[in-house]
Amino acid sequence: MVTITVSCRYCGNPDQVRRKGLATNGHQRYKCEACKRSFQLAYTHxxxxxxxKEEVIEMALNGSGIRDTARVLKINMNTVMSTLKKKPRQSSL
Ligand SMILES: [Zn+2]
Structure with missing residues (x-):
């Protein structure tokens, strides 16, 4: 049996991360008991x-176009557009 130590994606805490079932596509989900947030290690998309998301915004600020960003990051153009149209979170301002 192989034990995998998973650190929280948000707070970095490795001690309080618990398995929290499977996503609909079969990937294992984890929940951090310290910050109460859940995440996955692998995503389909x-x-x-x-x-x-941060890379999309940084590329836009550096003058890259939508098609350029989509090709370099290997994501869909529509994803780039919707990311750029979203309002920034109030906490990050
Ligand atoms: Zn956490």
Missing amino acids: RAHEPGI
Whole structure:
């Protein structure tokens, strides 16, 4: 049996992460008991992986077009558009 230590994606806590069932596509979901947030280690779509949203915004700020961003990050153009149209979270301002 192989034990995999999973650290929380949001707070980095490795001690309070519990398995929390399967997503509909079969990927294992985890829940952090410290910050009460849930996450997965693997996603079906690359656009859901952590850090992709920030890369889309950074590329837009550096003058990359939508098609350019979609090709480089290997995500759909519509995903790039919807990410750019979303309002920033109040906590990040
Ligand atoms: Zn956490």
